[in-house]
Amino acid sequence: MDIAQLQAYGYFALTVFLVIGLYGYIYHLYSKRKNSDGVDYEEYSNMALHDDIDDTPVASISDDKKK
Amino acid sequence: MENRPLEYDYTVTKMFMFTTIALGIVGMLIGVILAFQLAYPGLNLMLGEGLAEYTNFSRLRPLHTDAVIFGFTLSGIFATWYYVGQRVLKVSMAESKLLMFLGKLHFWLYIITVVAVVISLFAGVTTSKEYAEFEWPIDIAIVVVWVLFGMSIFGLIGIRREKSLYISVWYYIATFLGIAMLYLFNNMEIPTIMASAPDGSHVGGNWWHSISMYAGTNDALVQWWYGHNAVAFGFTVPIVAMIYYFLPKESGQAIYSYKLSLLSFWGLMFLYLWAGGHHLLYSTVPDWMQTMGSIFSVILILPSWGSAINMLLTMKGEWQQVAASPLIKFMILASTFYMFSTLEGPIQAIKSVNAIAHFTDWIVGHVHDGVLGWVGFMIMAALFHMAPRVFKREIYSKSLMTSQFWIQTLGVVLYFTSMWIAGITQGMMWRAHDEFGNLAYSFIDTVTVLHPYYTIRGVGGLLYLVGFFMFAYNIYKTMSARPVEESELQSASPMGA
Amino acid sequence: MFHWLEKHPFFFSVGVFLVIAFAGLVEILPSFAQASRPVIGTKPYSILETTGRQIYIKNSCNACHSQLIRPFKSETDRYGHYSLSGEYAYDRPFLWGSKRTGPDLMRVGNYRTTDWHESHMKDPSGVVPGSVMPAYRWMYSNIADIPTAYAEQLTNAQFFSVPYNEPIPMKDGTTEVVKMANNVTDAHAMALAEAKEIAVDMKDQNVKDAVARGEIPEIVALIAYLNSLK
Numbered sequence A: 001m002d003i004a005q006l007q008a009y010g011y012f013a014l015t016v017f018l019v020i021g022l023y024g025y026i027y028h029l030y031s032k033r034k035n036s037d038g039v040d041y042e043e044y045s046n047m048a049l050h051d052d053i054d055d056t057p058v059a060s061i062s063d064d065k066k067k
Numbered sequence B: 001m002e003n004r005p006l007e008y009d010y011t012v013t014k015m016f017m018f019t020t021i022a023l024g025i026v027g028m029l030i031g032v033i034l035a036f037q038l039a040y041p042g043l044n045l046m047l048g049e050g051l052a053e054y055t056n057f058s059r060l061r062p063l064h065t066d067a068v069i070f071g072f073t074l075s076g077i078f079a080t081w082y083y084v085g086q087r088v089l090k091v092s093m094a095e096s097k098l099l100m101f102l103g104k105l106h107f108w109l110y111i112i113t114v115v116a117v118v119i120s121l122f123a124g125v126t127t128s129k130e131y132a133e134f135e136w137p138i139d140i141a142i143v144v145v146w147v148l149f150g151m152s153i154f155g156l157i158g159i160r161r162e163k164s165l166y167i168s169v170w171y172y173i174a175t176f177l178g179i180a181m182l183y184l185f186n187n188m189e190i191p192t193i194m195a196s197a198p199d200g201s202h203v204g205g206n207w208w209h210s211i212s213m214y215a216g217t218n219d220a221l222v223q224w225w226y227g228h229n230a231v232a233f234g235f236t237v238p239i240v241a242m243i244y245y246f247l248p249k250e251s252g253q254a255i256y257s258y259k260l261s262l263l264s265f266w267g268l269m270f271l272y273l274w275a276g277g278h279h280l281l282y283s284t285v286p287d288w289m290q291t292m293g294s295i296f297s298v299i300l301i302l303p304s305w306g307s308a309i310n311m312l313l314t315m316k317g318e319w320q321q322v323a324a325s326p327l328i329k330f331m332i333l334a335s336t337f338y339m340f341s342t343l344e345g346p347i348q349a350i351k352s353v354n355a356i357a358h359f360t361d362w363i364v365g366h367v368h369d370g371v372l373g374w375v376g377f378m379i380m381a382a383l384f385h386m387a388p389r390v391f392k393r394e395i396y397s398k399s400l401m402t403s404q405f406w407i408q409t410l411g412v413v414l415y416f417t418s419m420w421i422a423g424i425t426q427g428m429m430w431r432a433h434d435e436f437g438n439l440a441y442s443f444i445d446t447v448t449v450l451h452p453y454y455t456i457r458g459v460g461g462l463l464y465l466v467g468f469f470m471f472a473y474n475i476y477k478t479m480s481a482r483p484v485e486e487s488e489l490q491s492a493s494p495m496g497a
Numbered sequence C: 001m002f003h004w005l006e007k008h009p010f011f012f013s014v015g016v017f018l019v020i021a022f023a024g025l026v027e028i029l030p031s032f033a034q035a036s037r038p039v040i041g042t043k044p045y046s047i048l049e050t051t052g053r054q055i056y057i058k059n060s061c062n063a064c065h066s067q068l069i070r071p072f073k074s075e076t077d078r079y080g081h082y083s084l085s086g087e088y089a090y091d092r093p094f095l096w097g098s099k100r101t102g103p104d105l106m107r108v109g110n111y112r113t114t115d116w117h118e119s120h121m122k123d124p125s126g127v128v129p130g131s132v133m134p135a136y137r138w139m140y141s142n143i144a145d146i147p148t149a150y151a152e153q154l155t156n157a158q159f160f161s162v163p164y165n166e167p168i169p170m171k172d173g174t175t176e177v178v179k180m181a182n183n184v185t186d187a188h189a190m191a192l193a194e195a196k197e198i199a200v201d202m203k204d205q206n207v208k209d210a211v212a213r214g215e216i217p218e219i220v221a222l223i224a225y226l227n228s229l230k
Helices: A003-031 A041-049 A061-066 B011-039 B041-045 B049-055 B057-089 B097-122 B136-158 B167-186 B216-251 B258-280 B287-299 B301-314 B320-324 B326-349 B351-357 B361-391 B398-431 B443-448 B451-478 C002-007 C009-033 C047-058 C073-079 C114-122 C146-160 C184-200 C205-213 C218-228
Strands: B189-191 B210-212 C167-169 C175-177
Touching: A003 B258, A003 C009, A041 B057, A041 B216, A041 B258, B011 B041, B011 B057, B011 B097, B011 B361, B011 B451, B041 B049, B049 B057, B057 B097, B057 B136, B057 B167, B057 B216, B057 B361, B097 B136, B136 B167, B136 B189, B167 B216, B167 B258, B167 C009, B210 C146, B216 B258, B216 B301, B216 B326, B216 B361, B216 C009, B258 B287, B258 B301, B258 B326, B258 C009, B287 B301, B287 B326, B287 B351, B301 B326, B320 B326, B326 B351, B326 B361, B326 B398, B351 B398, B361 B398, B361 B451, B398 B443, B398 B451, B398 C073, C002 C009, C047 C146, C047 C184, C047 C218, C114 C218, C146 C184, C184 C205, C184 C218, C205 C218
Parallel strands: none
Antiparallel strands: B189 B210, C167 C175
16 A cells, blocks of 8 residues: 555544534534533633632532542 | 842744744845836836846736734734743743743744745745745754744743733744745655766755655646645734734723634634635646635634624624724724635635636735735734833824825725735636637736726835824834833724824 | 533643644644645756845745736636646745736746846836836845855755756656755855856846945845746
C-alpha cells in the first residue's frame, strides 16, 4: 500500500470519526440541559457577567476538594 | 497592607495596551503612506533621494503588514488575555510572583523582538514569505515570546478558582496552539552559515541569512497553509475570544446560546485549516488540494456565522443599547463586519470568482474590511472597556468616541468599496480580448485606470487613521479623567461627556 | 466525556491540537514524501543570479510582482507558457507573490533586455508612462553581497542536493553544467565574469567603471537574475 492509499483511508476513517464525534457532541449538548456536575450549560455565561474576584464561581475548584 | 483585599492585577495589561496603541499608529500610518504612494508614486521619495531605499513602497510594505499583525493585533491579544484571563478564571496575577515575573518578561522580550523586526525590515533583511519575513534569529526570539505567552495561559489556568474554562479561554488556548504549530512549520529554514566551502576556506556572508527547508510548490503550500491560518488564529480566533467576553460584559446580557458558542468553536477549529488552498487556485499545487481549499472555505461560513449570529442575538431585547452606547456600537459593527468578510472570503474562494479576483486589489479590500472593520473595531472596543477598569477612571469623552466611530466607519466603507471596484475592473481588463482574439489592454492600461480608486482608498485609510488618533487621545485623557467607584464598573462602562 | 474534556485543560488542549493539526496531516505531510522534481531545462541559479535573487527578495519585489502564470488564455498570451511545478524545484523560498500591482515576471527574461531593465529600474515612469513603480536608483551604487549568495549556493548543494557542477539535461537534448566555486574568492571571480557580460549591454558609466574595477553593483546582479527567468 503506497502513501497515497494510506492517506485516503486515514482521511476517510478520521473524517467518519470526527463526524460521529460532532453529532455526538450536538446530541449531548441539546439532549441534556445540565452536565454531569449538574450545571446548566447556559449558566457558564455568568463566568463573564459575574467575574469579580470575590464573586462565587459557577463551579468552584475547591468544591471538588471538599468532596 | 497585609489585610488589603485581593484585587486583579493589571500591570501587564497596561503595558500591552500601550504597545497596542503605539504599534497601531505605526502600522496604520505606514499603511496610509503606502496607499498614497500607489496613487502618487512621487511619495516614494518623500524623504529625498538619499533615503529612497527606506521609504519606497516595497521596503515599507512588509513593515505595514507585520506592524498591524504582530504589533497592533498581537499586543491587543496579549493585553486582553492578561485582563480576561484573570477575570474569568477568578484568579489574580498578584497571587503568583512567578506568573507576574513571566508576564513582565513576556512584555519586555516582546518589545526587544519588535525593535529587532523593525530594524531588520527597514534594512531589507527578509525571507520574503508573507507575515513570516523574519530571519532565523528573530524567529527564535518569537518562539520564546510565544512560549512565555503559553506559560502565562496555562499558569493562570493552573491556579484558577473556576473549574470550567469560559469559552474565551478556549479561544485563547486555540490561538496559542494554532500559531505555535503554524509558525514552527512555516519557518523551518537552514542558516547559510552552516554550509562550508569545498576547499575548507572561510565563506563569510551574513550570519543571519537562511533558506527555506521547502522548495517551490511545497514551499508555497506550507506558506499559504500558514498565511491563511495566521489570519485564522491571529485575526479570527482571538478576536472571537474578545467579543465573547466584552460584549456580554459591557451589555450585561448573557451570551445568546452558550451551547452554540461551543459548537462553533469546534467547527471553526476543524474547518479553518483546510481552507489555505484557496490562496493557490490555478497554481501548480495538486488539484485536489485546490478543490479542498475551495469547498472548505465555503463550509467555513457555518461556524463563522454561528459565532457572529450568536453575538448579534446576545443583544436581543437590548437593542436600544446600540443607540445609547458607542462602545456597543463598535462591537456590533465589528461582528457585522465579521459576518460580512466571512461571506466575502468564501465567495472569493470559489474557483471561477478567484480566477478574476486573485492578484487584484479585491483581495486587499477583503483583508481590510476584516482587519479594519472586525479586528480593529473589536480591539479598540476592548481597550475602551478595559481602560476604566484598569485606570479606575471614567472614559474621557463619549462624544469623541461617537465621532471616532462614524469617521472610521466611513473610512472602512470608502476603503472596501473602492477596492472592490478596482479589483474587479483590473481582473476583467486583464482577461479582455478584442474581436481578433488579441489582448485588449496592455498591463499599464490596467494600472492607470485604478488611479481614482487608489486615491479614494487612501482617503478611506486616512480617515481610519484620524479616528485611531482620536482613540489614542481619548485613552490618554482617560488616565487623568474623573475617578470612579467599583460599583460603577459592573457592566456598562462609565463615560464622560 | 465531553464535559470531562472541558474541565481538564491539558487534555482539552491536546484535543484542540489534534483537530487543528488534522488538515495539515492529511494535506501537507504526504505530499512532502514526493520531493519536487525539476522539469527538463530547469537549471540551478548561478552565483550572480543567486545574488540577484537575494536583491529581489531584499527589496520585496514579490510584494507587487507574481511569478506564477495561471493556465488561462489571457495569461499565456500576456506572459508565456503557464507555470509548471518542476520549474520551481530550485526556488527556496518560492516567489509566487500574492498581488500583481505590476505584471508577472515568471518569464520576463524572454521579452525584456538588459538595456530595458537598466532604463526602467532607474526611471520606471519614463519608460512606461503612468507606471506607479518606484525607482531603484540606489541599486546602481550599492555593491552586491557575493559571499552571502555563495553561502546560499553551498547550502543548496550540501543540504538539498541541488546539482551544481553536474550535467543537467536541456530541452534540445544537450546538457549544461552550472558551476559552483570552491571558495569565496573563486565565487567572486565567477560572479564578476558574469557581471562583465551584463555590463557590456549597459549604458551607465558608473556601473561600467565599477565592474571594470572588480565591483558588482546590485543592479547588475538583479538584471542577471531577471534575465534568467525564462
